[in-house]
Amino acid sequence: MSSTLTLQVNGQAQQVSAPPNTPLLYVLRNDLQLKAAKFGCGLGQCGACSVLVEGRRTLSCDTPLWACEGKAITTLEGMGNPDKLSALQQAFIDEQAAQCGYCVPGILVSAQALINRTPKPTEAEIIQALNENLCRCGTHTRFVRAVLRATGQSQVTA
């Protein structure tokens, strides 16, 4: 049975009507038209659906709506936009850190969660933080470089 819940998404209150056990990912993509978070495995194993809940990485395919009510949810759309990119988003562009791009929203969210708790992460910390985000294109080396760049820890290369 559907319930009406109020979610705080990217700084805005959003009323949604859905069964409380609906995965957050479905509501973000289908009700709120926030398409950055992706459906990958649907089983909590790939990281493509990552969003921030209270600043922490959360797998939205595996998180029911009822657990999100009243909490601050941030999707990639809330981290920046084409007119005002975040430092992390700009660094991913500068490092050309994407191939097909399917995993990249989840990678950016996981990297932002890391930076939220560790503003200048080491390379080992970045690798560990991104370890649970799968990338079939094998782009992790560039992701690590981009996070180092975004946190002011890498030399700018031509």
Ligand code: FES
């Ligand atoms: S789609 Fe959520 S972890 Fe894979």
Ligand code: FES
């Ligand atoms: S860039 Fe293609 S899956 Fe990661």
